[in-house]
Amino acid sequence: MLNEFLMVIAGTAIIVGLAELIIKKSIQLAEHFHMSGTFIGLTLLSIGTSIPEIITHIMGSSQIVKNPSLMNTLSGLLLGTNIGSDIFQQNFVLAVIGLLGAVVVIKKNLNPQVGVLIGSAVLVWLFSLNSFISRAEGLILVVAYIAYLIYLKTSKISEQFNAINRLAPRQVWFAGILILICFGIMGFVTNEVLTAATILVRALPISASFFGVILLGVASALPELTTSLIAVLKKKRDISAGILIGSNITNPLFGIGLGALISGYVVPDVIIFYDLPIKIITAFLIYYFLWKNEGLNKKHAIILIALFFIYLIFRQIYFPVDF
Numbered sequence: 001m002l003n004e005f006l007m008v009i010a011g012t013a014i015i016v017g018l019a020e021l022i023i024k025k026s027i028q029l030a031e032h033f034h035m036s037g038t039f040i041g042l043t044l045l046s047i048g049t050s051i052p053e054i055i056t057h058i059m060g061s062s063q064i065v066k067n068p069s070l071m072n073t074l075s076g077l078l079l080g081t082n083i084g085s086d087i088f089q090q091n092f093v094l095a096v097i098g099l100l101g102a103v104v105v106i107k108k109n110l111n112p113q114v115g116v117l118i119g120s121a122v123l124v125w126l127f128s129l130n131s132f133i134s135r136a137e138g139l140i141l142v143v144a145y146i147a148y149l150i151y152l153k154t155s156k157i158s159e160q161f162n163a164i165n166r167l168a169p170r171q172v173w174f175a176g177i178l179i180l181i182c183f184g185i186m187g188f189v190t191n192e193v194l195t196a197a198t199i200l201v202r203a204l205p206i207s208a209s210f211f212g213v214i215l216l217g218v219a220s221a222l223p224e225l226t227t228s229l230i231a232v233l234k235k236k237r238d239i240s241a242g243i244l245i246g247s248n249i250t251n252p253l254f255g256i257g258l259g260a261l262i263s264g265y266v267v268p269d270v271i272i273f274y275d276l277p278i279k280i281i282t283a284f285l286i287y288y289f290l291w292k293n294e295g296l297n298k299k300h301a302i303i304l305i306a307l308f309f310i311y312l313i314f315r316q317i318y319f320p321v322d323f
Contacts, residue, residue: 001203004196011193012219015052018182018189019223023048025175032167041231041242042113042152042249049223049243050250051186053082056220057259059191064263073198073208075266076322077216080209082255083275084217086121086248090282091308093225094244098296098304100232103241105290112155113245114287116148120252121283125276128267133260141257148249207322209268210315213275248283268322270315278311 026048030040047054060078064071097103105113123144127137167175197216201208224247231240259265282304289300296304 001200004199004203007196008193008200008215011189011196012052012216014189015055015186015193016219016223016226018186019049019051020226022051022179022182023223023227025179028167029172029175032172038109038239038242039152041239042246043149045227045239045243046246046250047254049227050247050255051183052190052220052223053085053251053255054258055183055186055190056081056194056216057255058262059187060194061259061262061265063191063194070198071263072266072322073201074194076208076268076271077194077197077201077212078259079256079265079267079271080207080212080275081216081220082212082251083271083279084209084213085221086251087213087275087279087282087308087311088218088221089224089244089248090279090286091304091311093221093228094286095296095301095304095308096225097228097232097240097244098301099298103244103290103296105241105245106294107291110287110291112152113242114283114290117245117248118280118283118287120144120249121276121280124252124256125272125280128272128276131267131269131272133256133265133267135261135264138257138260138262138264141253142261145250145253145257148253206316207268207270207320209270209275209322210319213315214312270319270322274315274319282307 023045026044027040030044035044057078060074064074094103120141123141124133127133127141193216197211201211204211206214224244228240228243231243256265285307286296286304289296293300
């Protein structure tokens, strides 16, 4: 069991490192093509920081197709990782950035950002009510995400700014090819992490979804945490907020949607009756805080962090198993 645990830790570290490299190159490409800071955060960087979750869904769902007996375990693990990552980002990472006074969303952008975040979570919850997300429902989630990207591209959020980083054609090609190579390596490593995690779940006295929430979910949110902090240090508050909000839209619509499109998912009761409602309720709370002040103050940030730890404690007490 020690080998599997080390594999999860080392593999997660490699995934995060690769994600950081992808993000760095993505920022260079985005700046080269004159994309706005908010648009970069909501699209390119939110997708980049969600790479661990997206690749995990692709590889995990592929394993379900190959071995249907893993459906319950991997469904709980994959959904727990995805939703756990979102809750960690909403209630902890966003709050930490808020403590630094760096979460700002102007009211005219509140619905296109936090409103869509709430809507995406509600859509996943509605599809989960019968305890199964079908391939057709996965397709709807993916199409909804593509429609959202198209909306962002045609809205004022995508307004251009003066380029601060012009690349030579050779550098553009190099960055694109390097990103694709990183994707390939990440896919291989993620598959090994999933295999090790499945063995650990069967050996440990915790549910698959809780393992996903507490370990894989938090670990997979590290790219969002690190890139948001970097954006704060560079005084790019619009990018920082865009990364965290955009990632919480990308994960449920594109991550879960793509995975469900491949294999479908059995949804544990704890996700239906606890995890998703908590995610939706706290999202409404964040909407209210931002609508009131166009930012998170220290009091609001502390409330969100406290709610995150209360959420974890009650989850393990009242939902120790998935089904």
